[in-house]
Amino acid sequence: MTDSPLRTLRRIARSRPAPPEERCDMCTAPVTADHSHVVDLNSRRLLCACRPCYLLFTDDHAHLRYRAVPDRVRRLEGPVLDERTWDELRIPVGLAFLLRHSGQDRTVAFYPGPAGATESELPAADLPFLATLRPDVEALLARRGRDAYVVPIDACYELTGRLRTLWRGFDGGQQAHAAVDEFFARLAERAS
Amino acid sequence: MASYDWRSAAARIDTLATGEQAEELVRVVADLYGAGLERILDLLHEQGAFTDEVAAAFAGDDLVTGLLLVHGLHPHEATTRIAAALTGTTAELVELTPDGVCRLRIPPGHRPHGLEQTIEAVAPEVTRIEFEQPAPVIPVSSLFSRVARTS
Numbered sequence: 001m002t003d004s005p006l007r008t009l010r011r012i013a014r015s016r017p018a019p020p021e022e023r024c025d026m027c028t029a030p031v032t033a034d035h036s037h038v039v040d041l042n043s044r045r046l047l048c049a050c051r052p053c054y055l056l057f058t059d060d061h062a063h064l065r066y067r068a069v070p071d072r073v074r075r076l077e078g079p080v081l082d083e084r085t086w087d088e089l090r091i092p093v094g095l096a097f098l099l100r101h102s103g104q105d106r107t108v109a110f111y112p113g114p115a116g117a118t119e120s121e122l123p124a125a126d127l128p129f130l131a132t133l134r135p136d137v138e139a140l141l142a143r144r145g146r147d148a149y150v151v152p153i154d155a156c157y158e159l160t161g162r163l164r165t166l167w168r169g170f171d172g173g174q175q176a177h178a179a180v181d182e183f184f185a186r187l188a189e190r191a192s
Numbered sequence: 193m194a195s196y197d198w199r200s201a202a203a204r205i206d207t208l209a210t211g212e213q214a215e216e217l218v219r220v221v222a223d224l225y226g227a228g229l230e231r232i233l234d235l236l237h238e239q240g241a242f243t244d245e246v247a248a249a250f251a252g253d254d255l256v257t258g259l260l261l262v263h264g265l266h267p268h269e270a271t272t273r274i275a276a277a278l279t280g281t282t283a284e285l286v287e288l289t290p291d292g293v294c295r296l297r298i299p300p301g302h303r304p305h306g307l308e309q310t311i312e313a314v315a316p317e318v319t320r321i322e323f324e325q326p327a328p329v330i331p332v333s334s335l336f337s338r339v340a341r342t343s
Contacts, residue, residue: 004313005202006258012205012215013222013262 024050026066037154038066039136041103046154060134069137069152075191080129080140080148091120093171094144095180097156098127102135112160114167141187143180149187159183198255226263233265242267251276254313261316273314283307292319300328 004010022031025047026038036054037046042065049057049068057068081089081096089096091111098109107130110117132150133140139156142148159180166175209218236242247267250256257273260266266273274285274294281304286295294311298304303323311318 004258004309004316005199006262007312007316008206008209009202009218009222010262010316012209012218013226014264015219017212017216 022048024048024053026050026053029053036071037069037152039069039153041065041067041136046157067136069154070134071152072150073152073155073187073190074150075188076129076140076148076150079145081127081142081144083145085127086144089120091144094146095142096120097139097141097151098130098133099139099153099156100130100133100135110156110160112163112167112172114164116164117156117160143184147184147188149184149191151187155187202258222262225259226265229259229263230265233267257314261314270315270317274311274318277310277314278307281307281310286324288315288318292317294318294321295324296321297324300326 022033022035023029024031024035026049029050029052031048031050036049036051038049038054038057039046046069047066054068057064057066058070060067086094089109089111091109093111093113096109096111097117098107100107107127109120111120112118130140137153138150139153140148141151141156141159162179162183163172163176166179167173168175171177172180205218209215233242236246250260251266251268251273257266268276271285271288274288278285278296283296283298283304286297288294294315296307298307303325308321311321
């Protein structure tokens, strides 16, 4: 054997293409898997952000189109949403997240389902603790009759995205419930 | 199929597999056949048919060796393959380091032609080839003849 005719085949078979690189949606710099996000207040869209871009939008009172999503998780003591509130929310599953829209000056509730996050009508009476949430970027994530956390909004999207792929039937099914339990276990670890 | 020219086929892959999609297709097909080859070897082994003679026959066949190497399935160690490929040449294997440096000892004089390709074909894990070549011993008489000529 004097040459290596299978060199190309060997190169292709042995190489594995690198997974597509994640980039900052604002400046296209490469970002790591644990990058932060900013919210576009006009479109309510989440954008991946590198650290420098993220830091430009951390002031809650600045009049900017984008707002940095914080990474703190706080566990709230006691039943934050009582049974009456849950009934008024008309949420079919015992899981919801509530957030404040600064632009519209109102609070909205979402619950996860097979089609992603569904918006729900909020009870007329605003709930006092919602004032402690940072508008647009933090949410109250609660399980009926169980626990509640203040979480960054990207965590809510992560959970809804996961549930969407696992959802079976009306209440989500076993796999979805397991995913929720696992998610809340991780929140408990992250909570300050 | 007796006259199947696998070297030309390999060269065709070289020209056709350009662009990410084409490479991806080649990769997927190669993975599939690689998995099949591996299964065949496993089955031979399970049946007790994968003898040293069979392994040697595989090693002696250029096409089989080449394909087994594509998938990292060759039954022989790299040093065995290199030593076998060097049989009949003046070079001998000194060592193969874990990081793929292959050291060869060759006699003084001209470096044998095509050694690099020979090694690459049987041991793609080799990253670099180094030669150990003792300095030729110059006969004293030849030195004097040179002095005589220049003076």
